[in-house]
Amino acid sequence: MISDLELAARVAGSNDQAAFQQLVERHQAPIRGFLRRLLAGDHGTADDLAQETFLIAYRKIPGWKAEGTFTSWLHTIAYRQFLQFRRKHKRQQVMAEPPDAGFDPGQAVDAEILLPRLMRLVSADERACLTLAYAAGMSHPEIVAITGLPLGTVKSHISRGRQKLQQWLKDNDHSFQTAGPDPASEARHA
Amino acid sequence: MPESTQDRLLDQLLEYGEEPQGDEFVLDVMHRVRREQGRRKVILFVFGLIGALFGLTGAVLLSEPIARALANLPAMGTTQVALFVVAAVATYAWFMNEDIDLTV
Numbered sequence: 629m630i631s632d633l634e635l636a637a638r639v640a641g642s643n644d645q646a647a648f649q650q651l652v653e654r655h656q657a658p659i660r661g662f663l664r665r666l667l668a669g670d671h672g673t674a675d676d677l678a679q680e681t682f683l684i685a686y687r688k689i690p691g692w693k694a695e696g697t698f699t700s701w702l703h704t705i706a707y708r709q710f711l712q713f714r715r716k717h718k719r720q721q722v723m724a725e726p727p728d729a730g731f732d733p734g735q736a737v738d739a740e741i742l743l744p745r746l747m748r749l750v751s752a753d754e755r756a757c758l759t760l761a762y763a764a765g766m767s768h769p770e771i772v773a774i775t776g777l778p779l780g781t782v783k784s785h786i787s788r789g790r791q792k793l794q795q796w797l798k799d800n801d802h803s804f805q806t807a808g809p810d811p812a813s814e815a816r817h818a
Numbered sequence: 819m820p821e822s823t824q825d826r827l828l829d830q831l832l833e834y835g836e837e838p839q840g841d842e843f844v845l846d847v848m849h850r851v852r853r854e855q856g857r858r859k860v861i862l863f864v865f866g867l868i869g870a871l872f873g874l875t876g877a878v879l880l881s882e883p884i885a886r887a888l889a890n891l892p893a894m895g896t897t898q899v900a901l902f903v904v905a906a907v908a909t910y911a912w913f914m915n916e917d918i919d920l921t922v
Contacts, residue, residue, distance in 0.1 A: 645851065652847050660838040675843060682847045683854065743831060762832035790828065797824055 632698035640690040648689075652682050655699060658764055659706050665759040666710045666752065669744025677713060681706040696773055703764065704774045707756060714752060746793055753777065754789030761786050866908040873904030 638647035663674035877900030881893045
């Protein structure tokens with residue numbers, strides 16, 4: 629398989645659109661997933677921001693210095709897009725729906741429904757740090773590079789965010805259903 | 819619920835996610851990329867053309883004094899050289915696809 633670096637070099641060097649398409653195919657899932665979590669389940673906006681992320685990546689790929697991984701670079705762009713979106717829409721923001729509104733505590737619920745609600749319980753920065761750490765599997769230094777937050781702040785966002793979610797699960801004694809075993813996740817735990 | 823089970827549940831929940839897939843998203847991105855590429859080419863062509871016109875006008879206007887200065891060079895020859903230089907620069911810019919940042 630051709631590496632991201634090589635594909636990026638092809639895009640930068642000869643404007644190879646097929647190479648860029650491969651990069652989009654390869655990275656669309658994590659970037660869309662990341663933005664969906666940051667936006668607490670607003671899939672439409674998340675996908676719009678993800679498209680914008682890839683378009684910016686396409687424009688800036690000749691200037692990419694390949695200091696980190698391509699995926700970290702994409703996450704950085706995506707996170708900035710999210711911050712920009714949040715700044716633009718700050719005034720329009722409505723009070724977040726409490727995470728337990730709308731369903732019966734204690735009842736098994738689908739994780740796809742529960743997760744966006746849980747994400748609304750933590751701040752946007754906590755959401756970003758938790759998602760990068762647990763869903764994207766990134767290290768603390770990588771999260772620092774993506775978010776631009778100091779290492780101590782990243783660590784405290786992760787632990788405080790996790791505490792909040794744990795507390796909520798404890799208070800509501802939730803169980804949830806997943807759509808089936810995720811082989812990648814199982815392999816990571818093995 | 820025991821704390822370890824809860825931890826495991828939370829880990830699973832945070833990691834869990836049916837990853838969004840779909841060719842439609844990729845096609846949309848590539849469509850926007852191609853559109854931007856087209857727009858870039860149009861801008862480059864328009865500016866190249868303007869540059870060439872200015873170059874040509876300048877060459878025509880200045881050909882007489884330059885020819886006089888270079889002593890007995892025919893005016894038409896100087897125009898042709900100027901035109902050739904401008905065209906070469908425009909072609910170079912076109913083929914090198916110089917990046918123009920379209921963001922505002």
